[in-house]
Amino acid sequence: MALKNKKEKDFSEWFTEIVSESGAKLADVRYGVQGFVAHRPWAVKIMRTYEQWIEADVESDGYEPILLPVLVPKKNIEKEKEHVQFSPELFWVERMGDSKLDEPLYMRPTGESQIYPMYSLWIRSWKDLPFKKYQSRISVYRAESTTRPFLRGREFMFFETHAVYKNHEGVLKQVTKDMKTCEAIVRKKLGIPFFFFKRPEWDKFAGAVDTFAADTLMPDGKVNQIASTHDLGQKFAKAYDIAFLDEKEQKQFGWQTTFGPGIWRIMAALVGIHGDNNGLVLPFEIAPTQIVILPVFFDKDKKAVDKKCKELEKILSEKFRVKYDSSENTAGWKFNEWEMLGVPIRLEIGPREIRAKKVTLVRRDDRKKITVSEKSLEKEIEKAAAGLLKSITKKAELFFDTNIRDAESFDKLKTILSGNRGFAKVNLCSVEIEGQACADKVQAETDGGKVRGTLYGKNEKATGKCVACGKPAKVIVYVAKSY
Numbered sequence: 050m051a052l053k054n055k056k057e058k059d060f061s062e063w064f065t066e067i068v069s070e071s072g073a074k075l076a077d078v079r080y081g082v083q084g085f086v087a088h089r090p091w092a093v094k095i096m097r098t099y100e101q102w103i104e105a106d107v108e109s110d111g112y113e114p115i116l117l118p119v120l121v122p123k124k125n126i127e128k129e130k131e132h133v134q135f136s137p138e139l140f141w142v143e144r145m146g147d148s149k150l151d152e153p154l155y156m157r158p159t160g161e162s163q164i165y166p167m168y169s170l171w172i173r174s175w176k177d178l179p180f181k182k183y184q185s186r187i188s189v190y191r192a193e194s195t196t197r198p199f200l201r202g203r204e205f206m207f208f209e210t211h212a213v214y215k216n217h218e219g220v221l222k223q224v225t226k227d228m229k230t231c232e233a234i235v236r237k238k239l240g241i242p243f244f245f246f247k248r249p250e251w252d253k254f255a256g257a258v259d260t261f262a263a264d265t266l267m268p269d270g271k272v273n274q275i276a277s278t279h280d281l282g283q284k285f286a287k288a289y290d291i292a293f294l295d296e297k298e299q300k301q302f303g304w305q306t307t308f309g310p311g312i313w314r315i316m317a318a319l320v321g322i323h324g325d326n327n328g329l330v331l332p333f334e335i336a337p338t339q340i341v342i343l344p345v346f347f348d349k350d351k352k353a354v355d356k357k358c359k360e361l362e363k364i365l366s367e368k369f370r371v372k373y374d375s376s377e378n379t380a381g382w383k384f385n386e387w388e389m390l391g392v393p394i395r396l397e398i399g400p401r402e403i404r405a406k407k408v409t410l411v412r413r414d415d416r417k418k419i420t421v422s423e424k425s426l427e428k429e430i431e432k433a434a435a436g437l438l439k440s441i442t443k444k445a446e447l448f449f450d451t452n453i454r455d456a457e458s459f460d461k462l463k464t465i466l467s468g469n470r471g472f473a474k475v476n477l478c479s480v481e482i483e484g485q486a487c488a489d490k491v492q493a494e495t496d497g498g499k500v501r502g503t504l505y506g507k508n509e510k511a512t513g514k515c516v517a518c519g520k521p522a523k524v525i526v527y528v529a530k531s532y
């Protein structure tokens with residue numbers, strides 16, 4: 050059964066439905082605490098897979114895993130003055146059994162304030178550097194007012210790397226490497242396009258020197274930040290005393306960087322961007338089940354078809370994640386169910402196929418049926434898998450590219466953000482703190498359009514006047530509504 054809500058008509062309702070029990074059963078919001086969801090197996094398997102890809106990537110770059118407790122002593126958050134920005138969002142634990150704790154503990158909103166006091170103890174000498182650790186498969190906690198599975202939660206899945214270098218150069222190289230990690234996994238393997246922006250001075254991660262964040266576009270034209278990497282300079286090092294003795298036995302503060310691919314946000318992009326009105330559409334490499342074998346028969350053929358399906362399942366399982374659905378459900382029900390889950394390839398086997406030594410192969414994205422010989426099946430599967438990724442990537446890129454529009458005037462900016470949305474490119478007087486008033490004006494008068502920053506690595510030159518104040522513009526920035 051197709052989804053009741055149509056993606057083109059009401060993306061928001063469609064997204065809620067596809068995530069739910071009447072859709073692909075990814076997350077259940079009926080857990081009983083707002084903003085805390087129960088993750089269902091299909092979602093966990095998908096997230097674990099790309100989490101493992103990212104783990105392998107950062108480990109090959111010298112990072113090692115660490116795991117820290119969920120509770121953090123109160124004094125930690127007070128050490129770094131700028132980081133106290135997180136305070137209103139903290140969850141606090143005040144009791145242990147029947148007794149009140151002498152000092153309340155907070156649940157980590159992100160890792161800095163729990164990891165850096167330990168770094169201060171672990172790092173001693175220049176020989177310890179670069180010092181590179183990461184945490185994955187953990188949750189963080191923030192008292193958000195509005196919540197939505199995979200987009201905003203009071204508890205959500207988290208991944209963070211934290212590196213300490215002996216100089217700034219090391220940090221800048223690491224930031225570039227983090228962007229490459231996103232490129233290799235999010236764009237190449239998952240088919241999700243994005244831009245890396247240098248965030249404006251007023252929208253940086255609390256305590257960072259520079260924040261670079263990857264924004265993709267959801268089908269409703271709102272941006273979804275799927276990763277960020279930060280140049281922390283020496284600010285945290287000085288606040289948490291992360292120091293080392295250099296070659297001359299002199300105390301030096303470390304230079305730091307942190308990278309956070311958004312495990313939840315990537316899931317939202319994967320579901321929202323590639324999915325259609327029949328359910329998820331998953332790239333072959335990420336799909337928990339890559340191939341489903343469905344028998345198509347009348348009663349008299351049942352035995353022969355069952356035998357052939359089992360045979361194919363056995364052979365293909367050596368190379369792929371395969372499921373032969375031999376359940377008693379009707380063929381129509383099975384088609385719908387596996388389409389809803391986004392399984393990339395469906396093989397149909399019936400008496401006709403058996404007689405001809407052929408298999409009917411259906412790709413999830415275009416749902417076209419082709420007949421392939423049993424002999425070349427493996428090769429045809431690989432071809433279809435590559436074709437699917439190529440096709441959904443192209444579609445996603447086309448949507449992304451056509452939703453970048455120039456806004457020469459404030460009126461045009463308003464029209465773009467109230468219509469198709471997407472990115473509006475505008476001239477702005479500054480992305481330093483003096484430009485904030487103009488960004489505030491943009492946000493107030495476009496019903497929430499935010500300056501996402503300048504495009505990283507492109508050095509786009511401003512030519513006209515600031516869209517908000519009319520003074521000569523210094524930068525071209527991208528404005529969008531966001532999740």
Ligand SMILES: [Zn+2]
Nearest residue numbers: 478487515518
């Ligand atoms: Zn201005």
